[in-house]
Amino acid sequence: MTPISTPGFAAALARSEAVTREVELRPERFRVLTGERPTGPLHLGHYFGSIAERARLQRLGVDVFLVLADYQVITDREGTGNIRENVHGAVLDYLAAGMDPEQTTIFTHSAVPALNQLLLPFLSLMSEAELHRNPTVKAELQASGRALSGLLLTYPVHQAADILFCGGNLVPVGKDNLPHVEATRLIARRFNERYEPIFREPEALLTRSPEVPGLDGRKMSKSYGNAIALGASADETAALIRGVATDSRREITFDPGARPGVSALLSTAALCTDRTPEEIAAEVGGGGSAALKALTTEAVNEFLAPHRERRARIAADPGTVREVLRRGNERANEIAEVTLDRVRSAMGMSY
CATH class of the missing domain: 3.40.50.620 (HUPs)
Structure with a gap:
């Protein structure tokens, strides 16, 4: 061979x-x-x-x-x-x-x-x-x-x-x-x-x-429980972000090695706002983890709002998914x- x-x-x-x-x-x-x-x-x-x-x-x-x-x-x-x-x-x-x-x-x-x-x-x-x-x-x-x-x-x-x-x-x-x-x-x-x-x-x-880090700094993965689901509600997303382990330092800096939780939040907010993690860190400054979590929650929920609205509208007709799969399976077969x-x-x- x-x-x-x-x-x-x-x-x-x-x-x-x-x-x-x-x-x-x-x-x-x-x-x-x-x-x-x-x-x-x-x-x-x-x-x-x-x-x-x-x-x-x-x-x-x-x-x-x-x-x-x-x-x-x-x-x-x-x-x-x-x-x-x-x-x-x-x-x-x-x-x-x-x-x-x-x-x-x-x-x-x-x-x-x-x-x-x-x-x-x-x-x-x-x-x-x-x-x-x-x-x-x-x-x-x-x-x-x-x-x-x-x-x-x-x-x-x-x-x-x-x-x-x-x-x-x-x-x-x-x-x-x-x-x-x-x-x-x-x-x-x-x-x-x-x-x-x-x-x-x-x-x-x-x-x-871009590689999207999970909320604990590791790779975002369903199996790690560190992922923000596309179909989650705004409240569920807020609760997940509130639970992220950070540290006691007030000044927010981007340092994935030393500050995985803080850096993961910065990366997530940056992706959702088309900015850099460093820019987000400078904006939060000495506001601490609470301010960073509030900013990240707002960024994610604002970014996903149109997706979630379309998703809910499609889900209102339970036959839509079945029909999409029927037609797709038929063509694939x-x-x-x-x-x-x-x-x-x-x-x-x-x-």
């Missing part, structure tokens, strides 16, 4: 910048596959980290596929939790953020059987050693504190199937997820060489989205069946 060779970050960034220019000029040539595991409510980190970029690509005219990877919830968990609520909440947030189901296909992983059938031939194209070397698998395993499941070990192959089944040729990712795109390119290349050329090798679109038929034919399995 051809070995995996993750490109250097500088080379990947240069290629991503070239692809960005191509997307601006010829958006109709690109199909994006992106999405997330519905393990909890979407939060401010999702908005700045990925949702805003998806909406931008949609506005350019790129064909966007958004997968809610419900099967992948159990890669590192013993159960599915509130998965139905999480899926429906994510669709509401997508719609409120401007994702248009007439332009963007929103679907659930479990609703597309032909997509999941691609796992078997794709798994045959990866060695066990290659799966173990994937840094995302290592990171997820460490974070979970559980034994390595077969589903987590094969996580990169699941993602390859998500991308390749729909002909995705553009994948927005952060630096840490570059190995997933490289694994997908490798699977596509090996299949094309072994059988016949069916799959395009996708390009990574490195996002320059049609495409997946065609892809699977082509794979079977290439492998000599059309009987």
Whole structure:
């Protein structure tokens, strides 16, 4: 087998910048596959980290596929939790953020059987050693504190199937997820060489989205309980911010290493007001943590108010989410069946 060779970050960034220019000029040539595991409510980190970029690509005219990877919830968990609520909440947030189901296909992983059938031939194209070397698998395993499941070990192959089944040729990712795109390119290349050329090798679109810290200074994460949910009320947001652990120093300064709580609040307020943390710190000055929390609460609630208003309006019709998923799943199934038929034919399995 051809070995995996993750490109250097500088080379990947240069290629991503070239692809960005191509997307601006010829958006109709690109199909994006992106999405997330519905393990909890979407939060401010999702908005700045990925949702805003998806909406931008949609506005350019790129064909966007958004997968809610419900099967992948159990890669590192013993159960599915509130998965139905999480899926429906994510669709509401997508719609409120401007994702248009007439332009963007929103679907659930479990609703597309032909997509999941691609796992078997794709798994045959990866060695066990290659799966173990994937840094995302290592990171997820460490974070979970559980034994390595077969589903987590094969996580990169699941993602390859998500991308390749729909002909995705553009994948927005952060630096840490570059190995997933490289694994997908490798699977596509090996299949094309072994059988016949069916799959395009996708390009990574490195996002320059700011990293949104959680309210405790760590990465904003549903599992850490430090995230501001997009669908939370203004009062819930205020209570969450009031509970942030800061320190006793009156003078507010931006120092993520020494003052994680204070700095996280400054970063959050800065993102929501399109300013720098240092500017916010200078404004609060000697007002202390109480003043900083009040400012941050106002900034977040003011920023999210239009999103929450649109979300509530959409949620008032419970049939909207069901219809969006029905149509998205229908389109995804049609495409997946065609892809699977082509794979079977290439492998000599059309009987």
